[in-house]
Amino acid sequence: MGDLVSRTLLKIENLRVYYETPRGPVKAVDGVDLEVYEGESFCLVGETGCGKSTLALAIPRLLPPNARIVDGSIVFKGVDLTKLSESQLRKLRGREIAVVFQNPMRSLNPVLRIGFQVAEAPLTHFKVSWREALSIAIERLKRVGIPDVEMRVRDYPHVFSGGVKQRTMIAMMTTCKPSLLIADEPTTALDVTIQAQVLRLLRELKDEYSLTLILITHNFGIVAEMCDRVGVMYAGKIVEIGGVEEVFESPLHPYTRGLVDCVVARRGSKARLNQIPGFPPSLLNPPSGCRFHPRCPYAIEICRVEEPKLIRVEGEHYVACHRAGELDFSTVLADVSEFLSR
Amino acid sequence: MNLARLTLEKVRRLRDNETLKLYLRHKRGLAGLAILSIITCLALTADLIALRGYAEVDLSYRLMPPSPKSPFGTDHLGRDVFSRVVYGARIALWVGLLVVIVEACIGVPLGLLAGYYGGLVDKVISAMTDMLWAFPPIILALAIVTIIGPGLTNVVVAVALVSWAPYTRVVRAKTMSIMSREFIVAARAIGESSFSIMFRYVLPNVLPSIIVLATLTIPSAILYTTALSFLGFGAQPPTPDWGLMLSEGKDYVFNAPWCVVFPGLFLTLTALSFNLVGDALREVLDPKLRFG
Numbered sequence: 001m002g003d004l005v006s007r008t009l010l011k012i013e014n015l016r017v018y019y020e021t022p023r024g025p026v027k028a029v030d031g032v033d034l035e036v037y038e039g040e041s042f043c044l045v046g047e048t049g050c051g052k053s054t055l056a057l058a059i060p061r062l063l064p065p066n067a068r069i070v071d072g073s074i075v076f077k078g079v080d081l082t083k084l085s086e087s088q089l090r091k092l093r094g095r096e097i098a099v100v101f102q103n104p105m106r107s108l109n110p111v112l113r114i115g116f117q118v119a120e121a122p123l124t125h126f127k128v129s130w131r132e133a134l135s136i137a138i139e140r141l142k143r144v145g146i147p148d149v150e151m152r153v154r155d156y157p158h159v160f161s162g163g164v165k166q167r168t169m170i171a172m173m174t175t176c177k178p179s180l181l182i183a184d185e186p187t188t189a190l191d192v193t194i195q196a197q198v199l200r201l202l203r204e205l206k207d208e209y210s211l212t213l214i215l216i217t218h219n220f221g222i223v224a225e226m227c228d229r230v231g232v233m234y235a236g237k238i239v240e241i242g243g244v245e246e247v248f249e250s251p252l253h254p255y256t257r258g259l260v261d262c263v264v265a266r267r268g269s270k271a272r273l274n275q276i277p278g279f280p281p282s283l284l285n286p287p288s289g290c291r292f293h294p295r296c297p298y299a300i301e302i303c304r305v306e307e308p309k310l311i312r313v314e315g316e317h318y319v320a321c322h323r324a325g326e327l328d329f330s331t332v333l334a335d336v337s338e339f340l341s342r
Numbered sequence: 343m344n345l346a347r348l349t350l351e352k353v354r355r356l357r358d359n360e361t362l363k364l365y366l367r368h369k370r371g372l373a374g375l376a377i378l379s380i381i382t383c384l385a386l387t388a389d390l391i392a393l394r395g396y397a398e399v400d401l402s403y404r405l406m407p408p409s410p411k412s413p414f415g416t417d418h419l420g421r422d423v424f425s426r427v428v429y430g431a432r433i434a435l436w437v438g439l440l441v442v443i444v445e446a447c448i449g450v451p452l453g454l455l456a457g458y459y460g461g462l463v464d465k466v467i468s469a470m471t472d473m474l475w476a477f478p479p480i481i482l483a484l485a486i487v488t489i490i491g492p493g494l495t496n497v498v499v500a501v502a503l504v505s506w507a508p509y510t511r512v513v514r515a516k517t518m519s520i521m522s523r524e525f526i527v528a529a530r531a532i533g534e535s536s537f538s539i540m541f542r543y544v545l546p547n548v549l550p551s552i553i554v555l556a557t558l559t560i561p562s563a564i565l566y567t568t569a570l571s572f573l574g575f576g577a578q579p580p581t582p583d584w585g586l587m588l589s590e591g592k593d594y595v596f597n598a599p600w601c602v603v604f605p606g607l608f609l610t611l612t613a614l615s616f617n618l619v620g621d622a623l624r625e626v627l628d629p630k631l632r633f634g
Contacts, residue, residue: 060531
């Protein structure tokens with residue numbers, strides 16, 4: 001265990017991020033504990049609106065103005081990011097922590113030339129001249145596989161396709177070789193054919209620059225392909241964390257099991273899609289006790305009243321469920337292992 | 343890459359420039375640009391085409407109607423109206439440009455600050471602009487000129503001081519909408535400073551609106567300064583300012599109408615041409631009108 005602690009790059013404790021709205025605070029992230037180890041790929045999965053993007057943006061404190069970190073700490077390399085000033089954070093952003101956003105079409109400044117935008121990061125963080133910064137930019141753009149870079153750096157983003165824009169974005173974010181790269185659904189806005197290329201690029205860069213990757217997605221295929229460990233979020237909380245295979249092969253939380261079930265069912269073409277009944281709860285006024293209890297087929301009395309803690313089941317597998325261990329999901333196991341082996 | 347290829351590239355880009363193409367198809371815009379070019383040419387070549395000096399008095403040749411010798415006639419001091427109008431174009435254009443530059447220098451940074459920081463900064467700046475908005479500009483400008491004294495430069499300062507509010511408004515609103523765009527978060531994610539985001543990410547995106555606003559405020563800037571000159575607060579004789587010419591010529595409007603007709607006509611044409619160009623630019627630069 002001591003070995004693991006020394007390798008911890010990011011440690012989030014009891015993090016609460018609320019959005020101020022006229023109807024009251026929206027509790028997008030409500031008491032999250034999370035550790036990310038150096039050099040690993042960690043995946044956050046969950047439905048739209050479960051708070052996974054908010055959690056990701058909270059790490060470099062890039063939240064919109066109406067969001068507030070109410071409680072908790074985010075310790076990165078021994079420094080609590082929640083206590084840093086804006087100018088101290090600025091030195092970390094892009095240099096130590098970088099973020100690749102979901103939509104590359106909107107993440108590049110439409111009126112600045114590509115070369116300029118990619119050169120900005122080294123220009124900000126290193127003591128280099130404009131010319132040197134540009135040559136770093138060109139080198140990185142070549143690395144992410146953009147053809148004809150010398151000509152392309154003079155172009156504006158609108159002439160690029162989505163895939164090339166996302167590559168540019170990745171180049172821009174990795175120019176300073178940060179130690180933590182947060183990718184917020186980096187492939188959601190791209191064509192399926194391009195998705196695989198971008199993911200491969202991310203994996204290559206991760207090895208090359210020895211990055212730690214936090215990947216946010218709702219695609220279980222990507223999780224299985226890319227990640228070492230996975231955290232499942234539901235309604236602002238992490239309900240299950242563990243190694244990818246453990247979580248997929250023996251999901252302990254009914255919600256994870258439901259998610260896995262949905263994906264697996266897709267294979268049988270004629271069969272009706274499996275679904276989790278009901279809707280994700282409003283984060284304005286989340287349900288009492290376990291947040292999943294209104295939709296959970298296994299809910300018992302205690303689930304309505306008491307909030308389950310994230311407890312360790314075995315090894316690195318944690319779950320927040322009162323009935324963990326007593327439930328048997330073995331019916332889906334065969335399908336899952338088949339799914340994973342594809 | 344050699345120079346010839348670079349130039350060729352530039353020409354190609356210009357030819358493919360959508361905005362330019364659209365502008366060239368805009369009839370009213372082209373008309374405005376034509377009038378404006380003529381007036382600008384007159385202003386630039388005033389020293390060559392003026393028949394006499396603008397202050398050259400010839401009392402034996404007073405209030406003469408237009409003739410080949412003096413195409414726009416002469417005024418009450420025998421000065422050639424054509425020469426004065428041509429030199430006046432210089433003043434009008436220069437003053438218009440200067441006012442707009444000063445206005446933009448005040449209004450744009452304030453708008454950026456208000457839109458970027460929001461909150462208290464925004465409240466204070468917005469209150470200032472609203473207060474300014476509440477005054478009739480010409481009255482306020484008169485008050486300022488009364489304090490700092492008459493003269494063309496002072497009038498420029500006064501007019502700029504009372505009419506920067508539209509810039510702040512437009513830039514603030516635009517900045518706010520741009521701040522919510524994802525590339526601003528991306529810029530913050532690579533560690534850009536607030537200053538850098540304001541001036542290198544937001545400002546270039548607001549620039550089209552500023553250009554349109556500038557072309558649309560130049561005519562009012564010219565009209566305000568002319569009005570102040572007309573009232574005697576601006577340019578002092580013998581400066582060939584159009585406002586001053588109107589004021590001097592108004593006593594002879596019935597027996598020598600050319601003294602006021604020509605400066606007035608050029609004033610109108612200048613204002614009109616800027617408005618035409620401004621409207622055309624707005625339509626050409628606005629993506630909604632472009633594709634809608």
